[in-house]
Amino acid sequence: xxxxxxxxxxxxxxxxxxxxxxxxxxxxxxxxxxxxxxxxxxxxxxxxxxxxxxxxxxxxxxxxxxxxxxxxxxxxxxxxxxxxxxxxxxxxxxxxxxxxxxxxxxxxxxxxxxxxxxxxxxxxxxxxxxxxxxxxxxxxxxxxxxxxxxxxxxxxxxxxxx
Numbered sequence: 001x002x003x004x005x006x007x008x009x010x011x012x013x014x015x016x017x018x019x020x021x022x023x024x025x026x027x028x029x030x031x032x033x034x035x036x037x038x039x040x041x042x043x044x045x046x047x048x049x050x051x052x053x054x055x056x057x058x059x060x061x062x063x064x065x066x067x068x069x070x071x072x073x074x075x076x077x078x079x080x081x082x083x084x085x086x087x088x089x090x091x092x093x094x095x096x097x098x099x100x101x102x103x104x105x106x107x108x109x110x111x112x113x114x115x116x117x118x119x120x121x122x123x124x125x126x127x128x129x130x131x132x133x134x135x136x137x138x139x140x141x142x143x144x145x146x147x148x149x150x151x152x153x154x155x156x157x158x159x160x161x162x
Contacts, residue, residue, distance in 0.1 A: 039102030044112050048097045051086045086115065090124035093131055 057063050063072065066084065070077040086094070100110060114134065121127045 037102055039104040042100045042103055042108040042110060044108065044110055044115055045098055045100050047083055047112055048086050048094060051083050052094075054080070054084065055087055082112070082116065085119045086112075088119045088122075089115070090127050093118070093127060096131075 054063075054069055057069075058065070063069055066080045067077050070080045073080070086097070089097070097110075097115065103109070118127050118130045118134075121130060
């Protein structure tokens with residue numbers, strides 16, 4: 001079952017209409033239920049998503065500041081600051097964190113504590129280098145089973161890009 005949505009914006013000749021259909025996830029052919037990858041989403045991935053959501057709430061004016069978020073979330077303002085610091089990461093590192101593979105057994109291989117020091121680095125190039133040095137997976141090309149934040153098609157030598 002799909003639901004069709006139409007959005008219009010503007011008035012008169014400047015009206016824009018957008019139409020789209022939402023489709024349910026592809027069902028499992030055997031059971032008919034949606035296919036869900038096994039394992040748990042890593043905690044740091046959930047925190048990254050939360051930081052993005054909370055930032056959007058502040059940008060839209062839904063909440064005034066971090067202190068308000070802390071009260072609503074029943075956490076300290078310091079904890080909100082730690083979570084929101086993830087937004088200081090380079091966009092490709094944020095994306096890599098959001099799409100980390102699910103944890104199937106044991107503890108998450110990457111924790112917020114691993115990431116916190118990287119988020120404190122001001123320059124994105126230095127963040128990426130710190131990410132690589134810690135052998136953390138990142139989006140982009142995969143070499144010998146370890147993902148790299150380098151764009152697809154670029155060549156990396158031991159001394160840097162070539």
